[in-house]
Amino acid sequence: xxxxxxxxxxxxxxxxxxxxxxxxxxxxxxxxxxxxxxxxxxxxxxxxxxxxxxxxxxxxxxxxxxxxxxxxxxxxxxxxxxxxxxxxxxxxxxxxxxxxxxxxxxxxxxxxxxxxxxxxxxxxxxxxxxxxxxxx
Numbered sequence: 460x461x462x463x464x465x466x467x468x469x470x471x472x473x474x475x476x477x478x479x480x481x482x483x484x485x486x487x488x489x490x491x492x493x494x495x496x497x498x499x500x501x502x503x504x505x506x507x508x509x510x511x512x513x514x515x516x517x518x519x520x521x522x523x524x525x526x527x528x529x530x531x532x533x534x535x536x537x538x539x540x541x542x543x544x545x546x547x548x549x550x551x552x553x554x555x556x557x558x559x560x561x562x563x564x565x566x567x568x569x570x571x572x573x574x575x576x577x578x579x580x581x582x583x584x585x586x587x588x589x590x591x592x593x594x595x
Contacts, residue, residue: 468544468557471591472537475564478584479533486526494519536560540592561592 540560543553568585575582 465544465595467591467594468540471560471564471588472540472544474584474588474591475533475537475540478581478588479530479537482533482581483527483530491523491526536563544595557592557595561589564592565589 539556542548543557564585568582568589571579571585572582
């Protein structure tokens with residue numbers, strides 16, 4: 460068993476919680492609310508159908524669902540890191556679980572960085588979280 464307080468893992472857990480909240484709240488405010496309340500414009504004219512109808516199409520609905528799946532997974536990984544950071548655990552299994560979270564957050568941060576050319580701030584938060592996990 461390892462000691463019961465690991466500040467880096469606890470901070471990483473808090474960070475993942477915040478990333479999940481920011482993802483869902485800001486996605487709803489900045490993206491999905493607009494899709495629900497405004498028609499899409501193409502070349503100065505509205506497309507056929509309202510934004511609400513467009514949001515209910517299968518492609519946009521899966522985008523909405525997948526957007527929030529990312530938040531749910533952030534919270535699940537956060538719970539795992541919180542447990543590892545605040546309670547005794549088997550060293551080998553705990554290290555493996557923490558490394559899995561570290562790899563996932565590193566890969567996610569790199570994906571966001573390359574996909575957005577560094578313009579979306581999530582890449583930085585995810586890389587800080589990966590660093591905290593491996594700092595343990």
